[in-house]
Amino acid sequence: MPELPEVETSRAGIAPHIVGKSFREIIIRQARLRWPVPPLQTTLPGLELLSVARRGKYLLLATQPGCLILHLGMSGNLRITHPDHAPGKHDHIDFVFADDTVLRFNDQRKFGAVLWTEDEPQLHALLRDLGPEPLGADFDGAYLLSRAQKRSLAVKSLIMDSHIVVGVGNIYANEALFMAGIDPLRAAGSLSAAECGRLAAAIRQVLSAAIAQGGTTLRDFANADGKPGYFKQSLNVYGRAGLDCLNCAAPIELFKIGQRATYRCRVCQV
CATH class of the missing domain: 3.20.190.10 (MutM-like, N-terminal)
Known part of the structure; x- marks a missing residue:
């Protein structure tokens, strides 16, 4: 989507x-x-x-x-x-x-x-309970740490919750966690302040890069001129199950968290 x-x-x-x-x-x-x-x-x-x-x-x-x-x-x-x-x-x-x-x-x-x-x-009922914008000043490592503390759910589920932060969909959650070196299965409450800082920065970096390149071409998306986005060319982990990790050459694993396809490198993400 x-x-x-x-x-x-x-x-x-x-x-x-x-x-x-x-x-x-x-x-x-x-x-x-x-x-x-x-x-x-x-x-x-x-x-x-x-x-x-x-x-x-x-x-x-x-x-x-x-x-x-x-x-x-x-x-x-x-x-x-x-x-x-x-x-x-x-x-x-x-x-x-x-x-x-x-x-x-x-x-x-x-x-x-x-x-x-x-x-x-x-x-409006659809907007009033949304979390901060990931590219806005209200979203940073300190904020993410405050929402992660004492939470046992997977960190990937946390950052995909629109009440925590808006707009971090499945593709970009996978990419940001890989960039930050964090296992998507980690309990959110286990993250340190430094890890939350890394993850918040990775989310901002991944989304900014995707916007600059016109979005991600998957199935149906095209921009206002009918031209597809180009960020798919830069995906490091999403959709690469079984292929070598671009960092360490270990195989990328595929499993599900909350019925969503989840990708990780067991070596690079801890």
Whole structure:
């Protein structure tokens, strides 16, 4: 599914094309996504889009009276196109702007979401309990240590909990733990302050690199121009089960934590 770097890539890709423009028409071809799509045809036309922001894996498209909350689900994507370009089978919603720019929401599995709120979006039920942004000033080793202490769950599960820190999905959790030299099965409460510092820094480094390279190409993700991300070329451990560790040549192991594929080098990660 699209993770934080993919969502941030989408945000950066669509924002220059639509911010400052007014909605002209909303075309809803499929209103039954994860939750029912509200009647945006009567809400948005005539409103100016003021900004496109991201909170975790949610995109926030703000207008003066309210805010669209978008989630890409398991396989969703957003594309900039033109009304003359015929929609495909899974192109469920078109946001048409006054200059004929179209923001098209595609979601093959229909697990995504398009919602509307006229309240402060950060107080929405989907957002209000989220943890800090991993690239923000509130996330560091000291914070991670404070949330890890006395916890017996696996450290990989801890950093994938959106109430602890947002946006650290499975791919990047595996990569960050490898970079930090920490076994994903370690009890979170066993981490030292130094290890938490290493892990927080690794999370920031891995996510920053992925954003810089346009996200990770796995199955369905493509950016706003339809071009795939390139971070898959730089993965050190994810998807490399049975191959030699790039550091020590020991075989990369594959197992599951919480039903999620987990990769480690038994030598490099302790």
